Amino acid sequence: MQPKLGAVTPLLSLLAASSALAAGLDKTHGVHPNLLSQYVPLKTSSSPQTWKCLDGSKEILWSSVNDDYCDCPDGSDEPGTGACPNSTFYCRNEGHLGSIIPASRVNDGLCEAECCDGSDELPGVCPNICKEVGEAYRKAQEEVRKVRKKGSKIRSSYIAFAQKEKKRLEGLIESTTEEIAQRQKEVERLRDIVERSESLSAAALEHKKASPLYETLIEHANALKSLQREHKKHLERKKALGQILDALRTGYNPNYQDMAVLEAVRGWESLAGLPHINDVRKEEEGSDEGAVVKTESDDEEELDEGMWTAEDLEKDLDNLLKTDYVSLLLEHEKHVNSPMTDSILFDLAAYLPDALVPQYETFRETVISWLRTLGIVHRGVDDSGENTKLRQSLTEAEQALRRAENDKKKAEDDLSDLFDPEGYGAQGEWKKLEGTCLEKDVGDYTYEVCLFDEARQKPNKGGQTFSLGKFHSWNPDAQPGNPEYYTKQLYRGGTKCWNGPNRSVMLILSCGTENAIHTVAEPEKCEYHLTGTTPALCLPFDSSSEEKRDEL
Amino acid sequence: MVRAVTLSGALLLLLYVPSTFAVKTQDFKTCAQAGFCRRGRALASRAQETASWKSPYSVDSSSLAVASDQASFTAGVKSSLYPDIKFSLDVRIHDDGVVRVRMDEVDGLRKRYDEAASWALIAEPKLSRDISWTVGKKDVRALYGAKKESEVVVNFEPLRVALLRNGKEQVVLNGRGLLHMEHFRTKESSRPEGTPEEGLDEEAQAVMKVRPMAWFEGETEDGYWEESFGGNTDSKPKGPESLSIDIEFPNHGHVYGIPQHATRLDLPTTTGENPTYSDPYRLWNSDVFEYMASSTMSLYGSIPVMHAHAADSTVAIFNAVASETWIDVDHPTPKSTNTHWISESGILDVFIMPGPTPDDIFGQYARLTGTPALPAQWSLGYHQCRWNYISSDDVRSVQKRFDEHDMPVDVFWLDIEYAEEHKYFIWDKKNFPDPVDMMHDVEALGRKMVVIIDPHLKRTSNYPVYQEASELGVLVKGKSGDSEYEGWCWSGSSSWIDFFNPNSWEWWKRLFKTTSQGNKWSWTESTDNTYIWNDMNEPSVFNGPEISMPRDNIHYGGWEHRDVHNINGMLLPNITSQALIARSDPPKRPFVLTRSFYAGSQRFGAMWTGDNLGTWDHMAAGIYMVLANGIAGMTFAGSDVGGFFGNPEPEMLVRWYQVGAFNPFFRAHAHLDTKRREPYLIDEPYRGMLRDILRLRYTMLPVWYTAFHEASVTGIPVLRPHYVVFPRDEAGFTLDDQYFIGGSGLLVKPVVHKDVTEIEVYLPEDQVYYNYFSHHAYRGSAKGKQVIVPAAIHEIPLLIRGGSIIPTRERPRRSSPLMKRDPFTLRVALDKTGYARGELYLDDGETFSHLEGNIVWREFVAEKTAKKSKTIKISSSDLVSKNPDAAVDGVSLTKYDPLNAFAKSVEGVRVEKIVLLGLTSKPVGVKVEGGDDLVSEFVSGVAAEGKKEGEASVLIIKDPGVFVTKDWTIVIQL
Structure with missing residues (x-):
């Protein structure tokens, strides 16, 4: 390391006569190599020699260049003294890389790390340590290079994975396309049958449906459904409210000195059967058992005979509401009327080859209408049972078709995402990491980011896990495809903070041989900054970067 | 019963007061909710309504004893209300003409608190040996001054003290007969109203009911013994002991001072015809959450110093009282002022400063309480604060970004979250694993760090600071007087250090040693460049009455908290600054920022105006609050740039940096819930503007340091309002939005409104003033004149008074030591x-x-x-x-x-x-x-x-x- 502050005070006396020394300063001191050619006196002038400010605004004496007094409005006459605000100083740093520092750091008594040659201060103040710095830099660069090399190998395996994935998806698309064609045919066939069969029985069914029992049943069912919907809404709201109040209880800032908040907390604690948070905090101090002890002791409610418990409601109500009321209606008919055996006639279709079914249907309709006319078969007794079954087959076939279509759509989407610069990168190098969950334990919490999915904050000592947001986008400040673009991932819309925003995460990534989160910080309330590494960012060396390295 | 009606009427009115800001006004008392203030105001209104009103207090001339070798006398004082109760009067004239008037109860049931002045004064003032008293039949007088222009007259019956100059009354005590020192009594002797005493017949009952002192004290014993407010009960074991005193300035139409309030510098009225405020100015150090930008409510600190000003004379008083005090202000005529001071406890101890100019007043006050300490030069640079920089890496990265943007900054601050479980001094090693290395990284660029240390100590066995304090017995006690008081603050269950206890002083100093102190704890994880911020020292107690400590808590010496409350906050920065001096050899100047303060706090460091809001109102209030603090001695002051609460828009932030750059103390701070707003984060063109403002401040550091030097010798504030610089210019007496910087001749009027492109600046004299930036010459007039100065967002209305030479350093650097x-x-x-x-x-x-x-x-x-x-x-x-x-x-x-x-x-x-x-x-x-x-x-x-x-x-x-x-x-x- 270079000497820093410690050097300031003793240096002061040494540097006292700064202007005297500055007078003897080389006119090109601090000049960037690209501008060297401009730091020569004007040829036109005879004696005394003059010089023109780089912006052309003023002609000054050549002796005024680097004389520790700012003459030029653009500051160009003092490249080496720091006399002009907003100008810059160039350190050659021979043996290392040249660098530019602001004028504010020239002759301030500190040896700048960026100027290992010590040229930012007057001679004799800062040693030239470019040899050591250069060596250390090259060594560090070599380390970085090694990591990048190793990482880039892993990265290429990710790319290979993406290629394989591509093939798999393409295969999938092909196979689903075939399947869809088949299933479409099947659906069309069944739909044809059902339509014809249903048009026949629709009228009879309508008649049955007119029964007061059925109508009341449907009304009950609707009422129940509505009730269930409202009930679920209330449950959701209650849950959300509970979360808000929990967050308030654990997170409220006593400095708000707000008795209303305190009352709200106490009210919630008594409602939810929680101990007072202050006592909990005290207990935590007193013992190592930090966990919040729930003292909830819900009094068991006495239920009337046949009444459902809350658990039953949760589990069984859905099933009950899924009841096919039409089938039920028909069963009911069956039950009320005297039992009778099903004629094979009505099930015959099941035994016929598919190809013959349409003909059979026509035939059956004819036969049945005869029988009806003859009073042998009661009108509309059981034909709808048949229809139900047919309809079920159709539904199943349709569902299968939709599944196949979805599979295909998803495969197609995945395929297009795979090499989308805004998705998994132009080479699909991120695909491999989809859903990979990285964790970082920081003591009280473990932070987890499941890449391209969701980030979470999980308390280590029990308590609620908060969502920190779902994957939202890559670095919005960079262009897709640019390496910079993939160095940041944003997760947004996490659980809302009390008195704050929805939680969000910025995951800042760099090249490393492992997928890992290294640091977690919350620079602003509920806005988390995580840093981490991933091989997906280790770009391979191309020929141009190799050249650069050789220059060093 | 009439009184009761008006009282409830007043309460009803209170309920209808619309609350414009988020401040919880109901958390803090109004005068009507404090028994003694209610009594004091009722006394004043009875006096107002009674033509024949005469103070019951008189000097017993037979007891008058004039000192032989110095300008002081003592005498007994009697009250016609209570002939058996004895009072003493002690009047002294200092060698610079300041008059001190003290009155106490003698041989009472208890002792009144009489130590307030001893905490404020730098030394026992020297009394004049040249001035002599002339005792007459009706009064005692002393004539003094170079031309014998000054005279003190103490009338015997009733007791009245007046300071005159050239025969004209300047300051009068008890001129309206409102002096009342409630003597100590027992609860038994003071029978509750309406409870018939056994064994007395009806007639006797009736006689008993008519209190002979009712004309003065009122019919009822209102709030004598026990009072409740906001669910807290004050046991008041000492009963009534309040002190009321009226102070008149018969020839002064403007009064200034008595910080801290968010009001205009020229104090608006609270009584009389159409008063601006309905409640008196309150002094009771309080942590007021989201305080109002215009209110007489008490805030974090109290300096009971008031200037009274007229074109030909400035006088001032310092009322050395430490208990809760309410001050009514009224101008019976535009050229005169009446004030009424109502305090809950303590002796009467008033210093009258004769002036006759503002500069004289500053000298007189500085000789009493000291001049502002000459600050470390770096502390005049820019301070970057936030609640909170969350880790040592965060601090490093903030520093890096300042440097990347070439913005100067001298100090990075750490708020309470650096401390593990808010155990101050103890680093949260999860986020600050390497505090000393972090500080060295900051110091490497000549910068410093300021770290917060609050006076509440977490009550836990693994906190050595609490353990040691507890073992030493230097914690404030509860009302029983024998067990540690426990309250709630940042650290949860906490106790408070009682700095009134001298045993706490050496112990506290030791804590700040950066080297190991044997088996005793010291802050080895700090450096000689770690400076201190004392917050919450009112003290703030989250579950206490009015967010502070119960009044019946017991401090060292058995004094109740009510007796010492307003001084309490000053002691922490006092001892802390001594600790920082004692920390290194050779000693370095301390830097301690305090939120609470009292008369004399200027000797120990800087203050800021507390938790302001990011609004234009608060930006404006910050300026006149800083001016008011300055004239009361506390000149190293500033308001949080950007506002503590809220997310200021870019225009507001730029304007606020302009305000801050022209405050003595220049710090940006922000609440935990706000977005980050370090100056490099804002977009162009605003970022460039902020850089320019920061650089302008650094350019002018020689001006600021020279102004502080002058203040440290003369007591004249760094920010000088117009009445101070031009005491004869009437038009300037109400000005508090433009001011001069020290004696430099720089006149600034920071813009505190939205969408401003130009602004009127008042020039008080026939002189040329130059625009600092454009060199435009403006002409003032002997009668005073407004000139129009450009004030677009990137422009600061800053003028140089003709006749001035301004030294600056124009090379931007990263920090001031590098200049x-x-x-x-x-x-x-x-x-x-x-x-x-x-x-x-x-x-x-x-x-x-x-x-x-x-x-x-x-x-x-x-x-x-x-x-x-x-x-x-x-x-x-x-x-x-x-x-x-x-x-x-x-x-x-x-x-x-x-x-x-x-x-x-x-x-x-x-x-x-x-x-x-x-x-x-x-x-x-x-x-x-x-x-x-x-x-x-x-x-x-x-x-x-x-x-x-x-x-x-x-x-x-x-x-x-x-x-x-x-x-x-x-x-x-x-």
Whole structure:
């Protein structure tokens, strides 16, 4: 390391006569190599020699260049003294890389790390340590290079994975396309049958449906459904409210000195059967058992005979509401009327080859209408049972078709995402990491980011896990495809903070041989900054970067 | 019963007061909710309604004893209400003419608190040995002053104290007969109203009911014994002991001071006809969440000092009381002022400062309570704070970004989250694993860190600071007086250090040692560049009455908290600053920022205006609050830039940095819930504006430091309101939105409104003023005049008063210590006669070696060699040898060596440039006397003489080759 502050005070006396020394300063001191050619006196002038400010605004004496007094409005006459605000100083740093520092750091008594040659201060103040710095830099660069090399190998395996994935998806698309064609045919066939069969029985069914029992049943069912919907809404709201109040209880800032908040907390604690948070905090101090002890002791409610418990409601109500009321209606008919055996006639279709079914249907309709006319078969007794079954087959076939279509759509989407610069990168190098969950334990919490999915904050000592947001986008400040673009991932819309925003995460990534989160910080309330590494960012060396390295 | 009705009426009214801000007004008492204030105001209204009102207090002339060798006397005082109760009066005249009036109850049931002044005063004041009292039949008098212009008259019956100048009454005590010192009594002797006493017949009952003192004290014993407010009960074991005193200024139409309140500098009225406020000004140090921008509510600190001002006279009083105090202000005529001070406990101890000018008042007050400490120079730079920089890496990264954007900053701050479980001193190692390394990284660039230490200690066995305090027995006790008081604050269940206990002092100092102290705890994880922020020292107690400590808590010496509350906050920064001095050898100047303060706090550090809001109102209030603090001694003050609460829009943030850059204390701070707003985060063009403002502040550090130097010697505040600089200019008496910086001649009017492009600035004299940036010359008038100054968002209305020389350093650096070797620029702003003068004070900026004469104090003068001469000389000369007594505070530098060690260390520092404004014509020659011709550049323009406005002529002298520590003369031949 270079000497820093410690050097300031003793240096002061040494540097006292700064202007005297500055007078003897080389006119090109601090000049960037690209501008060297401009730091020569004007040829036109005879004696005394003059010089023109780089912006052309003023002609000054050549002796005024680097004389520790700012003459030029653009500051160009003092490249080496720091006399002009907003100008810059160039350190050659021979043996290392040249660098530019602001004028504010020239002759301030500190040896700048960026100027290992010590040229930012007057001679004799800062040693030239470019040899050591250069060596250390090259060594560090070599380390970085090694990591990048190793990482880039892993990265290429990710790319290979993406290629394989591509093939798999393409295969999938092909196979689903075939399947869809088949299933479409099947659906069309069944739909044809059902339509014809249903048009026949629709009228009879309508008649049955007119029964007061059925109508009341449907009304009950609707009422129940509505009730269930409202009930679920209330449950959701209650849950959300509970979360808000929990967050308030654990997170409220006593400095708000707000008795209303305190009352709200106490009210919630008594409602939810929680101990007072202050006592909990005290207990935590007193013992190592930090966990919040729930003292909830819900009094068991006495239920009337046949009444459902809350658990039953949760589990069984859905099933009950899924009841096919039409089938039920028909069963009911069956039950009320005297039992009778099903004629094979009505099930015959099941035994016929598919190809013959349409003909059979026509035939059956004819036969049945005869029988009806003859009073042998009661009108509309059981034909709808048949229809139900047919309809079920159709539904199943349709569902299968939709599944196949979805599979295909998803495969197609995945395929297009795979090499989308805004998705998994132009080479699909991120695909491999989809859903990979990285964790970082920081003591009280473990932070987890499941890449391209969701980030979470999980308390280590029990308590609620908060969502920190779902994957939202890559670095919005960079262009897709640019390496910079993939160095940041944003997760947004996490659980809302009390008195704050929805939680969000910025995951800042760099090249490393492992997928890992290294640091977690919350620079602003509920806005988390995580840093981490991933091989997906280790770009391979191309020929141009190799050249650069050789220059060093 | 009439009273009860009006009372409930008042309560009803209160309920209808709309709450405009988020402040919980109901958390804090109004006068009507404090028994003694209610009694005091009722007393005043009875007096108002009674034509024959006469104070019951009189001096027992037979007991009068005049000291033989000094200007003091004592006498007994009697109250016609309670003939058996004895009081004593003690009147003294100090050698500078200040009059001190003390009154106490003698041989009472208990002792009144009488130590308030001892905490505020720097030393027992010297009494005059020349002034003598003349005892007459009706009064006792003393005539004094150079021309015997001053006179103190103490009338015997009723007791009345008046200070006169040239026969005109300046200050009167008890002129309206509102003096009342409630004597100690037992609850039994003071029977609750309406409870019939057994064994008395009806007639006797009736007689008993009519209290003979009712005409004065009221019918009922209102709030004598126990009071409840907001669910807290004050047991009041001592019963009533309040003190009421009226103080009149019969010839002064303006009063200023009694900080801290968010009100205009020229204190608006609270009583009389159409008062601006309905409640009296309250002094009861309070942590007020989201306080209002205009209110008489008490805030974090209290300085019971009031200036009364008129064109021909300024006087002031310092009422040394530490208990809760309410002050009513009224102007019975535009040229006079009545005030009424109602305190809950304590003796009467009033200092009357005779003036007659504001500067005299500052000197008189400084001799009582001390001058503001000369701060470390770096502390005048920019401070970057936030609740919270969350880790040592966060601090490093903030520093890095300041440097990347080439924005200067001197100090990074850490709020409470650095401390594990808010156990102050104890680093949260999860986020600050390497605190000393972090500090070294900051120090490497000449910067410092300020870390918060609050007075509440977490009650836990693994916290050595609490453990040691508990073992030492230096924690505040509960009302029983024997067990530690426990309250709730940041650290949860907490106790408070009782700094009234002398045993706490050495212990507290030891904690700040950076080296190991044997088996005792000390802060080894800090450095000599770690400075301290004391917050929450009102004290703030989250579950206490009015967010503070119960009044019946017991402090050292058995005093109740009510007796000492307003002083309590001052002691923490007091002892902490001593601890920082004691920390290193040789000692370095401390820096301690405090939120709570009292008279005398100026000796220990800086204050800020607490938790303000990010609103334009609060930005404006910040300015007049800082002005009010300054005239009450606490001149090292500022308001949080950006507002503590809220997310200011870019325009507001820029304006707020402009306000901050012209505050003595310049710190940006933000609440935990706000977005980050460090100046580099804002977008262009605003970022560039903020950089320019920061750099302007650094450019002007020599001006600020020189102003602080003057304040540290004279007590004259760094920010000077108009009435201070132009005490005879009536039009300036209400001005509090523009002010002068020290004696520099810089006049600034920060913009505190939205969408402003130009602004009116008031010029109080027939003089030329130059725009600091454009050099535009404006003309004032003897009658006062408003001029229009450009004030677009990037512009600051900043004028140089003609006749001033402003020393600046124009090279931007990352921090102020890195400017030590930089050359100076002098802006010479000629006045109408072609004259200008300025000062520059320099020292090492951080040690106490200035007290040994290691300073450079220069005077720059520009003047014509003769009245009609065409030659102007600008010269630099030593001021120390001219004013050895005014060079540093408290030491006479008669043996000053201009080649002292500090001067030598900066002997190579040049004046690189002189900018001369207002020359009449282009010079024919410019040279150093006895030297070569100098290079200069002249741009013609308006001359200082004459009446023209417009851009002034500018002569720029390039690198004159003169040094700042040396005498030199530059000759300009016109």
